[in-house]
Amino acid sequence: xxxxxxxxxxxxxxxxxxxxxxxxxxxxxxxxxxxxxxxxxxxxxxxxxxxxxxxxxxxxxxxxxxxxxxxxxxxxxxxxxxxxxxxxxxxxxxxxxxxxxxxxxxxxxxxxxxxxxxxxxxxxxxxxxxxxxxxxxxxxxxxxxxxxxxxxxxxxxxxxxxxxxxxxxxxxxxxxxxxxxxxxxxxxxxxxxxxxxxxxxxxxxxxxxxxxxxxxxxxxxxxxxxxxxxxxxxxxxxxxxxxxx
Amino acid sequence: xxxxxxxxxxxxxxxxxxxxxxxxxxxxxxxxxxxxxxxxxxxxxxxxxxxxxxxxxxxxxxxxxxxxxxxxxxxxxxxxxxxxxxxxxxxxxxxxxxxxxxxxxxxxxxxxxxxxxxxxxxxxxxxxxxxxxxxxxxxxxxxxxxxxxxxxxxxxxxxxxxxxxxxxxxxxxxxxxxxxxxxxxxxxxxxxxxxxxxxxxxxxxxxxxxxxxxxxxxxxxxxxxxxxxxxxxxxxxxxxxxxxxxxxxxxxxxxxxxxxxxxxxxxxxxxxxxxxxxxxxxxxxxxxxxxxxxxxxxxxxxxxxxxxxxxxxxxxxxxxxxx
Numbered sequence: 235x236x237x238x239x240x241x242x243x244x245x246x247x248x249x250x251x252x253x254x255x256x257x258x259x260x261x262x263x264x265x266x267x268x269x270x271x272x273x274x275x276x277x278x279x280x281x282x283x284x285x286x287x288x289x290x291x292x293x294x295x296x297x298x299x300x301x302x303x304x305x306x307x308x309x310x311x312x313x314x315x316x317x318x319x320x321x322x323x324x325x326x327x328x329x330x331x332x333x334x335x336x337x338x339x340x341x342x343x344x345x346x347x348x349x350x351x352x353x354x355x356x357x358x359x360x361x362x363x364x365x366x367x368x369x370x371x372x373x374x375x376x377x378x379x380x381x382x383x384x385x386x387x388x389x390x391x392x393x394x395x396x397x398x399x400x401x402x403x404x405x406x407x408x409x410x411x412x413x414x415x416x417x418x419x420x421x422x423x424x425x426x427x428x429x430x431x432x433x434x435x436x437x438x439x440x441x442x443x444x445x446x447x448x449x450x451x452x453x454x455x456x457x458x459x460x461x462x463x464x465x466x467x468x469x470x471x472x473x474x475x476x477x478x479x
Numbered sequence: 480x481x482x483x484x485x486x487x488x489x490x491x492x493x494x495x496x497x498x499x500x501x502x503x504x505x506x507x508x509x510x511x512x513x514x515x516x517x518x519x520x521x522x523x524x525x526x527x528x529x530x531x532x533x534x535x536x537x538x539x540x541x542x543x544x545x546x547x548x549x550x551x552x553x554x555x556x557x558x559x560x561x562x563x564x565x566x567x568x569x570x571x572x573x574x575x576x577x578x579x580x581x582x583x584x585x586x587x588x589x590x591x592x593x594x595x596x597x598x599x600x601x602x603x604x605x606x607x608x609x610x611x612x613x614x615x616x617x618x619x620x621x622x623x624x625x626x627x628x629x630x631x632x633x634x635x636x637x638x639x640x641x642x643x644x645x646x647x648x649x650x651x652x653x654x655x656x657x658x659x660x661x662x663x664x665x666x667x668x669x670x671x672x673x674x675x676x677x678x679x680x681x682x683x684x685x686x687x688x689x690x691x692x693x694x695x696x697x698x699x700x701x702x703x704x705x706x707x708x709x710x711x712x713x714x715x716x717x718x719x720x721x722x723x724x725x726x727x728x729x730x731x732x733x734x735x736x737x738x739x740x741x742x743x744x745x746x747x748x749x750x751x752x753x754x755x756x757x758x759x760x761x762x763x764x765x766x767x768x769x770x771x772x773x774x775x776x777x778x779x780x781x782x783x784x785x786x787x788x789x790x791x792x793x794x795x796x797x798x799x800x801x802x
Binding site for chain 2: 286287288289308309311312314316318320321322323324326327331335336338339340341343381
């Protein structure tokens with residue numbers, strides 16, 4: 235794996251005349267937790283969908299873990315994990331059956347041992363044979379994380395991972411994200427509009443406004459660069475405002 | 480295990496636990512079985528009447544032997560075939576459409592396509608699951624029907640009858656797979672799920688109900704219960720002579736009917752099961768020869784529907800946002 239986990243150059247996405255992402259130039263180093271901030275409709279989900287190869291770009295290039303995402307998307311899919319916002323599963327199937335399915339599609343021939351390992355890591359053992367139709371949002375989110383990390387991806391993409399969770403669920407998920415980065419060395423790219431999550435979880439941030447990346451630096455450098463601001467929220471609002479070009 | 484088999488296995492597990500699916504299959508099974516039970520009971524009454532007649536003859540010391548009645552137990556399957564033709568086709572649409580619609584609506588497709596699955600794995604797995612589902616369903620329905628014929632009707636089924644039943648089951652399987660694959664293809668290829676559903680239901684309405692109904696209505700033999708010519712005491716040769724004067728009309732009527740693949744399914748099933756009198760004394764090979772055009776068209780239509788489902792159920796179509 236190269237030192238740069240994610241690199242994009244002029245990455246763009248348009249839907250007809252509407253530009254959802256405009257010339258994204260971004261580098262995320264391996265081992266970082268990168269938080270992409272932006273208000274609703276800023277283009278965060280479009281960015282994740284492009285980087286996870288779910289959407290084809292209309293322009294530019296992207297390299298994930300050393301693989302060209304447009305020329306060889308399958309190579310990218312092998313090394314990434316993805317947790318969409320409002321993750322959905324097959325409700326008639328149990329946790330184990332859902333995870334077996336995604337594990338096999340990720341290339342694991344005998345996924346059961348790895349599933350046990352992951353569920354234990356996520357403190358979710360005991361729910362293997364329960365059907366997902368009965369699960370709360372927080373439980374689904376943990377199964378979502380489990381399916382995303384089963385094949386030990388180098389880069390994990392999380393789209394609004396704490397959306398809809400109660401405070402306990404948010405705290406648990408935060409611990410999991412930090413733990414995955416610390417224990418397994420995963421590079422994590424997460425979209426969020428929860429600023430508190432960025433300070434507690436991320437090592438670097440980017441701010442996206444109307445499809446344009448307006449700012450990108452480490453969290454520490456960001457806090458240093460804006461000493462007059464009282465909180466990250468002020469910094470975010472400052473960065474997100476039109477006067478920063 | 481290949482990705483296609485992984486997808487197929489998951490789909491089968493999902494379908495097996497789907498209560499709505501169980502309800503649909505249960506309904507087909509009950510409807511087809513009840514139809515045969517009623518027919519089998521009447522068949523048994525006729526057999527019993529014959530047995531009583533023979534016994535009475537023997538008791539009276541008569542040396543006259545009673546001619547055995549011409550009974551064809553497979554003709555009792557007429558109602559069952561019609562249920563498969565109408566309701567079966569509709570249920571096949573529901574199952575095929577649901578297989579794609581559920582994934583699109585619930586966005587599980589995003590998780591699926593974030594994995595390195597091959598071009599035809601998802602479509603292939605789903606079609607394979609449909610093929611297995613209908614194979615099992617048809618096997619169950621025809622096994623139960625055969626059991627009813629044997630137990631309720633005490634029908635003396637010969638090995639050739641079992642062969643005829645197997646062929647009819649294969650024809651039903653191809654027919655149901657056709658509708659499921661078509662529904663899957665339309666659900667995949669239309670941007671809005673509702674458009675796909677409306678399109679396939681309109682197609683079902685035209686192919687299954689409207690075209691065959693027009694053809695049936697134009698058939699003079701269907702205007703009088705028991706048949707027009709029979710009720711007028713017209714013998715078969717004379718009937719042909721009369722119809723020869725209406726050759727153009729009959730060509731149009733038949734042309735309308737055979738433009739529907741459902742009619743091909745019906746004619747094939749009726750021919751092999753001997754439901755149509757002209758076929759019930761013929762060996763299977765002769766029936767196959769006479770109905771070759773219908774066999775080919777049904778196989779080709781089913782293969783085309785499967786091909787369409789494989790081509791249209793792609794990453795691009797499934798990930799397209801719908802409303």
